[in-house]
Amino acid sequence: MATSKPLPPRFAAPLALALLLALALVADFLWASSSSSLRITTLTPSPSKTVKGKRAKDVERVVGHLNATYADLPAPRWDWEEMPAAPVPRLDGAAVQIGDLLYVFAGYGSLDHVHSHVDVYNFTSNTWTERFDMPKEMAHSHLGMVSDGRYIYAVSGQYGPQCRASINRNFVFDTETKEWNELPPLPLPRYAPATQLWRGRLHVMGGGKEDRHEPGLEHWSLAVKDGKALENEWRAEVPIPRGGPHRACVVANDKLFVIGGQEGDFMAKPGSPIFKCVRRHEVVYGDVYMLDDGAKWKQVSPMPKPDSHIEFAWVVINHSIVIVGGTTEKHPITKKMILVGEVFRFDLETLTWSVIGRMPFRIKTALAGYWEGWLYFTSGQRDRGPDNPGPKKVVGSMWRTRLHL
Ligand SMILES: *[C@@H]1O[C@H](CO)[C@@H](O)[C@H](O)[C@H]1NC(C)=O
Ligand SMILES: *[C@@H]1O[C@H](CO)[C@@H](O)[C@H](O)[C@H]1NC(C)=O
Numbered sequence: 001m002a003t004s005k006p007l008p009p010r011f012a013a014p015l016a017l018a019l020l021l022a023l024a025l026v027a028d029f030l031w032a033s034s035s036s037s038l039r040i041t042t043l044t045p046s047p048s049k050t051v052k053g054k055r056a057k058d059v060e061r062v063v064g065h066l067n068a069t070y071a072d073l074p075a076p077r078w079d080w081e082e083m084p085a086a087p088v089p090r091l092d093g094a095a096v097q098i099g100d101l102l103y104v105f106a107g108y109g110s111l112d113h114v115h116s117h118v119d120v121y122n123f124t125s126n127t128w129t130e131r132f133d134m135p136k137e138m139a140h141s142h143l144g145m146v147s148d149g150r151y152i153y154a155v156s157g158q159y160g161p162q163c164r165a166s167i168n169r170n171f172v173f174d175t176e177t178k179e180w181n182e183l184p185p186l187p188l189p190r191y192a193p194a195t196q197l198w199r200g201r202l203h204v205m206g207g208g209k210e211d212r213h214e215p216g217l218e219h220w221s222l223a224v225k226d227g228k229a230l231e232n233e234w235r236a237e238v239p240i241p242r243g244g245p246h247r248a249c250v251v252a253n254d255k256l257f258v259i260g261g262q263e264g265d266f267m268a269k270p271g272s273p274i275f276k277c278v279r280r281h282e283v284v285y286g287d288v289y290m291l292d293d294g295a296k297w298k299q300v301s302p303m304p305k306p307d308s309h310i311e312f313a314w315v316v317i318n319h320s321i322v323i324v325g326g327t328t329e330k331h332p333i334t335k336k337m338i339l340v341g342e343v344f345r346f347d348l349e350t351l352t353w354s355v356i357g358r359m360p361f362r363i364k365t366a367l368a369g370y371w372e373g374w375l376y377f378t379s380g381q382r383d384r385g386p387d388n389p390g391p392k393k394v395v396g397s398m399w400r401t402r403l404h405l
């Protein structure tokens with residue numbers, strides 16, 4: 001597959017500068033003409049900043065001054081408390097909460113190392129209390145996962161480090177007996193598919209296809225009860241209008257919601273023996289799809305900005321879905337990935353969104369939980385700093401804040 005080559009530097013620098021000036025003009029215009037509450041800071045390039053070597057910095061500085069799709073949205077600052085960090089840093093892991101326990105699965109420790117175990121955090125004692133292994137055959141990242149309060153269903157995902165392919169095997173863990181079992185395989189492998197339990201069936205939809213990149217639209221379900229499949233095969237359901245990985249999938253008020261996500265992702269470099277990840281074209285979106293009758297997907301209000309990498313970054317509280325962090329559309333000039341640091345609320349009565357708070361930093365694939373008035377998140381990949389929303393360190397840190405909706 002052809003990748004678009006970056007411009008040679010002698011063209012890229014003047015072009016970037018021209019774009020900066022154009023953006024400055026647009027920003028000035030918006031600043032002057034808009035009476036909305038959106039904070040738009042004007043960019044005033046001074047001649048000294050055009051000195052060679054400083055341009056890259058200026059381009060990065062622009063990130064904070066772009067339109068709402070790329071910039072941080074205005075949001076109240078919240079006080080966050082740092083709690084004990086997970087035993088390992090973790091990116092693209094999975095998590096489910098059962099009572100006061102958060103089960104944190106798998107994930108990359110680094111691009112070349114994946115975890116094959118589960119760490120458990122207790123929200124009452126605020127300690128990491130347990131660690132146990134996953135089956136060797138189970139995927140190590142980008143799993144679909146859901147729990148009924150006792151059994152944890154773990155669906156497909158990527159097997160191995162870097163950008164290896166996804167698999168179609170599915171497992172179930174009984175949190176009481178601590179036993180693992182296998183469920184019938186998906187008809188096809190899926191990478192980070194949307195997964196939920198709805199009306200007695202395990203639903204799996206969207207995600208990326210085996211190559212990680214091509215969006216899957218297929219939607220399947222399997223009747224399950226008490227950790228057992230009641231059928232031998234997955235049933236085809238109404239396909240989701242837009243495919244792709246890294247979406248929040250939530251059942252609330254007896255409706256199935258699929259929120260945000262992206263089309264495309266990194267994929268393995270052809271012929272690379274280590275399946276080295278290379279960046280491919282991605283489109284991040286904030287679309288929200290709802291299934292209430294099982295027959296037709298309805299599109300409802302989109303998120304306040306495109307948001308992906310939120311598959312386990314949500315909780316449902318008091319008729320609201322609360323989502324933390326993620327990634328938004330890439331920067332239009334630098335093409336760099338941009339992380340999200342807002343906390344979003346989706347009101348399940350009005351089906352509308354609001355931005356309710358800000359995280360201590362921007363972070364993708366955070367794993368969220370809620371217990372007795374506290375909103376928690378742990379793990380993921382965080383930003384480079386308050387002024388740079390690009391991705392940097394993979395962390396295991398755990399944070400919490402008081403939540404009042
Ligand atoms: C921001 O800019 C992009 C690219 O020009 C555009 O597609 C998008 O609609 C803009 N978003 C907002 C909120 O103005
Ligand atoms: C979590 O910790 C608290 C306090 O130590 C304990 O009482 C509770 O049983 C623990 N939860 C579970 C599910 O083990």
Ligand SMILES: *[C@@H]1O[C@H](CO)[C@@H](O)[C@H](O)[C@H]1NC(C)=O
Nearest residue numbers: 317318373374402403404405
């Ligand atoms: C949820 O609603 C209950 C009852 O109104 C309230 O006491 C509680 O504080 C609310 N929780 C949050 C997180 O706002």
